[in-house]
Amino acid sequence: MTGLESLYPFLYDEADDGAALLDDVRRSTEAKAAEIAGLRAALAERHGDGLVRCARAMAPRLRAGARLFCFGNGGSGTDAQQVAGLFAGPPRPLPAISLPHDVAALTALSNDVGFEQACARRLAALAVRGDIAVGLSTSGGSGNLLRAFEEAARLGLLTVGFAGYDGGPMARAGTVEHLFVVPSSSVHRIQEAQTTLYHVLWELTHRALDGAL
Structure with missing residues (x-):
């Protein structure tokens, strides 16, 4: 057995009518759905108060004209774009920028500086004291995010981080004022739960801006 047959033997097993495979897929899907539901429910107790504190810290800065700078790598880079899109959209559009999605600047700096x-x-080029930096990572150990938080702290930005596992170096660096850790070793579950966290933070921030929090 070679090639795809060695990687996915169940697809090439003529004796299998597909029923067993479909049953396995169903059980796996149900288990994953139950896992993320339980993880998301646990986050309310784990991070509820912290999300309120973070929203209350962000609101006066945004009201005063602060900009939100978001960053991450890979799938977390896509999440950074989602966070920026949330805050830049209705009902109250706010200035929010996703750093990884300026491809020209990202590749130029990566090539020329590292x-x-x-x-x-x-x-360093765009932010000023009072702005907000939001970084997302599954491991909490991305070197470029750690350097970004160091720079953000030096500039006097409010720093907000999302990480998985035990928070990794991001939790130990001392540069992230509001850190939300998803206690899971699954990258998929971490990113799914982080999506919930930053949507809740967005909603709470708008409530704080309205004076309702």
Whole structure:
């Protein structure tokens, strides 16, 4: 057995009518759905108060004209774009920028200076005291995010981080004021739960801006 047959033997087993495979897929899907539902429910107790504190810290800065700078790598980079899109959209559009999605700047800085400095250099060029930095990572150990948080702290930005596992180096660096850790070893579950966290933070921030929090 070679090629795809060795990787996915169940697809090439003529004796299997597919029923067993479908049953396995169903059980796996149900288990994953139950896992993320339980994880998301646990986050309310784990991070509820912290999300309120973070929203209350962000609101006066945003009211005063602060900009939100978001960053992450890979799938977390896509999440950074989602966070920026949430805050830049209705009902109250706010200035929010996703650093990884300026491809020209990201690749130029990575090539000329080094990838670990790419987000930090963008913050150094664009951010001012009072702005907000939001970084997302599943491991909490991305070197370029750690450097970005160092630069954000140096500039006097409010720093907000999302991480998985035990928070990794992000939790130990001392540069992230509001850190939300998803206690899971599954990258998929971490990113799914982080989506819930930053949507709740967005909603709470708008409530704080309205004076309702």
